[in-house]
Amino acid sequence: MRQRHKQIALILIILLLNLYLRTWKDLSKYYKSMLYTSFINALYYYIFKRNLLWEFTPGDMNWRFLRKIHTFFLSPVLVLLFLSRFPRSFINQVIYTVKWVLASSFAEYILAEKKMIRFKYGWNIIWSGLIYLQMYLFSYFFLKKPVIIWVLSLFSVLFYMTTFKVPVTERLLRGPYFLFIRKKKYPLMDNFKTCIYPYYSYLLQELKRKPC
Numbered sequence: 001m002r003q004r005h006k007q008i009a010l011i012l013i014i015l016l017l018n019l020y021l022r023t024w025k026d027l028s029k030y031y032k033s034m035l036y037t038s039f040i041n042a043l044y045y046y047i048f049k050r051n052l053l054w055e056f057t058p059g060d061m062n063w064r065f066l067r068k069i070h071t072f073f074l075s076p077v078l079v080l081l082f083l084s085r086f087p088r089s090f091i092n093q094v095i096y097t098v099k100w101v102l103a104s105s106f107a108e109y110i111l112a113e114k115k116m117i118r119f120k121y122g123w124n125i126i127w128s129g130l131i132y133l134q135m136y137l138f139s140y141f142f143l144k145k146p147v148i149i150w151v152l153s154l155f156s157v158l159f160y161m162t163t164f165k166v167p168v169t170e171r172l173l174r175g176p177y178f179l180f181i182r183k184k185k186y187p188l189m190d191n192f193k194t195c196i197y198p199y200y201s202y203l204l205q206e207l208k209r210k211p212c
Contacts, residue, residue: 003059033139034076053123
């Protein structure tokens with residue numbers, strides 16, 4: 001079976017599970033967690049762009065399209081599936097979350113065996129299990145304590161960047177916003193850039209002076 005067919009089969013399985021369990025009824029309740037999940041996934045592809053720790057194998061599919069499917073559809077829909085059946089009692093919540101983490105990790109192990117996903121730079125299924133635990137817990141608590149979850153997410157990103165030695169490049173510091181306004185000219189944006197950009201330039205110069 002080609003990679004394209006395998007990826008399509010995975011998408012259909014997740015979609016059919018949501019249709020069978022009628023999770024769309026909970027969209028209005030959990031859409032914020034779904035958006036948060038999509039944002040974190042997109043942030044991963046931006047920060048780790050040239051140092052991806054895991055990557056879905058596109059095969060004969062367009063790799064950009066495949067990333068967008070996983071970022072903006074599969075991951076948030078998987079979170080919706082998790083949250084829609086989340087129990088109320090604490091003990092059941094713990095058991096439920098552990099089951100989901102183990103099941104998700106096992107499913108990813110199968111995907112790795114089928115060459116549908118690749119691990120790089122020391123990443124393995126144990127790290128994936130930790131990511132699933134964070135994704136499920138953060139998506140749940142995001143509805144209750146969004147500010148705390150944003151802070152924890154920031155520290156989590158810094159932790160993975162440090163652990164897997166992701167270089168802090170000039171492009172990363174400038175970010176997509178400054179890259180965008182460099183290409184298009186807007187008077188108001190130019191004024192804002194004139195005020196803010198010197199601080200970025202100074203930071204970049206200091207980084208370049210420091211020995212690697």
